[in-house]
Amino acid sequence: MVCLVESARGTIIRLTKLSDTSLIILWMSEEEGLLKTVAKGARRPKSAFAGRLDLFVDAGFQWSRSRSSDLHGLREVAVTDYREPLRGNYRDSVVAAYFGQLLEMVLELNHAEPEIFALLQRGLAYLTEEGGSRKAVLHFEKEVARLLGLGDGAQRGILNAYGKLPASREHCLDLFI
Structure with missing residues (x-):
């Protein structure tokens, strides 16, 4: 099965704890509007997402679209503005x-x-x-x-x-x- 990775630019408007190690991120993006992604392992100290997922962060991101739900898999995040x-x-x-x-x-x-x-x-x-x-x-x-x-x-x-x-x-x- 081929897993198509899509890209967008967006702003994180909500973060929700999914498990001890994972987060649900609600993005507002130009290309997709409101988009929910799951960042598996994002709460681990050595996660590839460490320091990149916070409220109001503006970033380019890649995700894999889910066929069965509104929760898509987050693959990569490149922050462009932390809005500190x-x-x-x-x-x-x-x-x-x-x-x-x-x-x-x-x-x-x-x-x-x-x-x-x-x-x-x-x-x-x-x-x-x-x-x-x-x-x-x-x-x-x-x-x-x-x-x-x-x-x-x-x-x-x-x-x-x-x-x-x-x-x-x-x-x-x-x-x-």
């Missing part, structure tokens, strides 16, 4: 995590959304350079709603279409009071 300033600030990390949670809620897996990928890149760059703000959160929501064709009322449009917003939204906005 973003991860070093609690408030900005909370806002960035909210951006990822919102996208996870409104997007389908394995469906390319290049405009939303570009929005996430701009949003994370803004947080890295300028820091988080209430205005940045509301603007991101408004742009997501616009790109999804939900109209101009971001919060209302997303609520009407999906029935809720991520639970972390309230905490995120409370940081700016």
Whole structure:
């Protein structure tokens, strides 16, 4: 059986422990949209993935597509931006995590959304350079709603279409009071 290896560029928006040694990585990529990969052995000290898998990291990566599930096998990661300033600030990390949670809620897996990928890149760059703000959160929501064709009322449009917003939204906005 031939195992086809595919390549993409993306940003890690969620990490989940799968086992004592493995992680599930949720990527937002230009080519595939939301993509889940499994990094077997990634939690081992001498893993080939050591130091490469962290929240908001931008990287080129290779994976093998699974025929039977939405979890694909991660093969290789080449980090292009660690976004250390973003991860070093609690408030900005909370806002960035909210951006990822919102996208996870409104997007389908394995469906390319290049405009939303570009929005996430701009949003994370803004947080890295300028820091988080209430205005940045509301603007991101408004742009997501616009790109999804939900109209101009971001919060209302997303609520009407999906029935809720991520639970972390309230905490995120409370940081700016």
